Amino acid sequence: MTETPVHPALWPAPVASGAVDATVTVPGSKSVTNRALVLASLAAEPGWLRRPLRSRDTLLMAEALRALGVGIEETVSSSSSVAGGPDASGEAWRVIPAGLHGPATIDVGNAGTVMRFLPPVAALADGPIRFDGDPRSYERPLNGVIDALRALGARIDDDGRGALPLTVHGGGALDGGRVRIDASSSSQFVSALLLSAPRFNQGVEVRHTGATLPSMPHIRMTVDMLRSVGAQVDEPETGGEPNVWRVSPSALLGRDLTVEPDLSNAQPFLAAALITGGKVTIPDWPERTTQPGDQLRRIFTEMGGSCELTERGLVFTGSGSIHGIDVDLSEVGELTPGIAAVAALADSPSTLRGVAHLRLHETDRLAALTKEINELGGDVTETADGLHIRPRRLHGGIFHTYDDHRMATAGSIIGLAVEGVQIENVATTAKTLPDFPRMWTDMLTGAGN
Numbered sequence: 001m002t003e004t005p006v007h008p009a010l011w012p013a014p015v016a017s018g019a020v021d022a023t024v025t026v027p028g029s030k031s032v033t034n035r036a037l038v039l040a041s042l043a044a045e046p047g048w049l050r051r052p053l054r055s056r057d058t059l060l061m062a063e064a065l066r067a068l069g070v071g072i073e074e075t076v077s078s079s080s081s082v083a084g085g086p087d088a089s090g091e092a093w094r095v096i097p098a099g100l101h102g103p104a105t106i107d108v109g110n111a112g113t114v115m116r117f118l119p120p121v122a123a124l125a126d127g128p129i130r131f132d133g134d135p136r137s138y139e140r141p142l143n144g145v146i147d148a149l150r151a152l153g154a155r156i157d158d159d160g161r162g163a164l165p166l167t168v169h170g171g172g173a174l175d176g177g178r179v180r181i182d183a184s185s186s187s188q189f190v191s192a193l194l195l196s197a198p199r200f201n202q203g204v205e206v207r208h209t210g211a212t213l214p215s216m217p218h219i220r221m222t223v224d225m226l227r228s229v230g231a232q233v234d235e236p237e238t239g240g241e242p243n244v245w246r247v248s249p250s251a252l253l254g255r256d257l258t259v260e261p262d263l264s265n266a267q268p269f270l271a272a273a274l275i276t277g278g279k280v281t282i283p284d285w286p287e288r289t290t291q292p293g294d295q296l297r298r299i300f301t302e303m304g305g306s307c308e309l310t311e312r313g314l315v316f317t318g319s320g321s322i323h324g325i326d327v328d329l330s331e332v333g334e335l336t337p338g339i340a341a342v343a344a345l346a347d348s349p350s351t352l353r354g355v356a357h358l359r360l361h362e363t364d365r366l367a368a369l370t371k372e373i374n375e376l377g378g379d380v381t382e383t384a385d386g387l388h389i390r391p392r393r394l395h396g397g398i399f400h401t402y403d404d405h406r407m408a409t410a411g412s413i414i415g416l417a418v419e420g421v422q423i424e425n426v427a428t429t430a431k432t433l434p435d436f437p438r439m440w441t442d443m444l445t446g447a448g449n
C-alpha cells in the first residue's frame with residue numbers, strides 16, 4: 001500500500017473512530033449578519049447586532065460600510081453595559097448610521113453578499129465608490145444589479161461584462177422606481193435592490209423576468225428583515241403579484257437584533273452524526289427561521305437520520321444507515337456540497353437537481369464536486385442542473401477546495417469515513433467559519449460537551 005504524501009498546505013481530515021456525540025455551538029448566520037449590517041447602516045438611528053458572525057465575508061461588509069462613513073464599533077459586551085436582556089452578553093456590534101460619502105474603495109473579496117448588496121448603497125452615497133475583489137469575483141454575475149441600478153438612475157463605469165471591477169458614481173440619492181431583472185443566476189440581485197430601496201426616492205418595484213429563481217428562502221429573509229426594521233414590502237408570498245416585489249420609501253428603525261446561528265454552517269456537524277451513526281446537538285436552533293439550512297432537518301432525515309427540536313437545541317441522530325436521495329435543491333443551493341459529500345457515502349444513488357446556478361458560486365461547484373469525489377474513487381456525473389452520485393468505495397487523496405469554504409467542509413465530511421483524505425487549503429473556511437478545523441476536532445474528541 002502506498003502512503004499519501006503529507007504537505008504543509010494540506011490538512012489531514014480526521015477519521016471518526018466511532019459514533020460522534022457532541023454539542024456544537026455554531027456562530028452567527030452570514031446572510032443575516034450582512035443584511036443586518038446594510039439595514040442598520042441605512043437606518044435613521046443607531047442599532048445593535050448581537051452575536052454577529054465574525055468571518056471574512058462579514059468583516060469585508062463591515063469594512064466597506066465604514067469606508068462609506070458608517071460607524072461600526074465592535075464590542076464584547078456584558079448585559080450590564082448595554083441595554084437588552086440576557087442575550088446582551090457576548091460579542092455585539094453597534095452600528096451608527098451617517099451620511100454616505102466617497103471617494104472610497106471597497107474590497108468585496110469573493111462575498112456574493114458584499115458584491116451584490118453594496119452597489120445600491122453606493123448609489124445613495126456621494127462621490128465615486130470603486131468595487132474590486134478576488135479574481136473569482138470578476139467572474140461572478142453582477143449584471144442584474146448593474147443594469148437595474150442604471151435603469152433606476154445610477155451612473156456606473158464598468159468594462160461592459162456585467163461584472164466587477166466597477167465604479168459607482170454616487171449622486172447622494174437615487175430616483176428608484178420600476179425595474180425588470182433576470183435573477184435566474186442569483187437571488188442576491190433581488191435582495192440587493194430591495195435592501196436599499198426604502199432609501200430610494202420612489203422606493204422600488206422589482207419584476208423578475210427569468211424562467212427560474214434560486215434561493216427563495218434568502219429572498220424571504222430579505223423581506224422579513226426589511227419588515228422588522230419598519231419597511232413596507234409587497235411580495236408574491238403574501239398576496240402580491242408573482243415575481244414582483246415592491247418596497248415603499250420610508251425611514252428605517254435602528255433595531256437590537258440577535259443573529260441566529262448559521263444553519264448552513266451547522267451542516268457538516270449534522271452530517272457527522274448521520275455518517276457515524278452518532279448524535280450532534282446544535283444549541284439555539286431557531287423554531288422559526290427563513291434560513292435555508294432549516295431544510296436540513298427534512299433532507300438529512302430522508303437520508304437516514306432523525307431529529308428533534310428540544311430546549312437544548314436541535315438534536316440530530318444518525319441511524320448508522322445513509323440513504324441516497326432524489327431532491328430539488330434550487331431553494332437551498334448552498335447546501336449542495338455537503339449533501340453531495342453525504343450522498344457519496346450512501347447505500348444507494350442520489351440525484352441532486354435545480355442547481356445549475358452553482359456553476360457561478362465561489363467556484364463551479366458542480367465541476368469541483370464531480371472532479372474531487374471522482375479522484376477519491378467516486379462515480380459522480382454532472383447533469384444540466386445538478387449531479388448524479390453513485391456511491392463507490394472511496395480511497396484517500398488530496399481534496400482540492402478551489403478557495404471554496406463549502407468544498408473544504410464537504411471534503412472533511414468524506415474524510416470522516418475515508419482514511420487519508422487531505423484537504424488542500426482548509427483555511428478557506430474563514431469565508432464564513434474561521435474556526436472550522438478546531439470545531440471539527442473538538443466535535444470528534446467530545447470537547448465542549
Ligand SMILES: O=C(O)C1=C[C@@H](OP(=O)(O)O)[C@@H](O)[C@H](O)C1
Pocket residue numbers: 030031032112113185186187188191214215218333334357
Ligand atoms: O442572499 C444570501 O445571503 C445568499 C443567497 C444565495 O445566493 P444565490 O441565490 O446566488 O445562490 C446563497 O447561495 C448564498 O450563500 C447567500
Ligand SMILES: C=C(OP(=O)(O)O)C(=O)O
Pocket residue numbers: 110111112113334361362406432
Ligand atoms: C454561495 C455562497 O456565498 P456567496 O454569499 O458568496 O454567494 C455560499 O456561502 O455558499
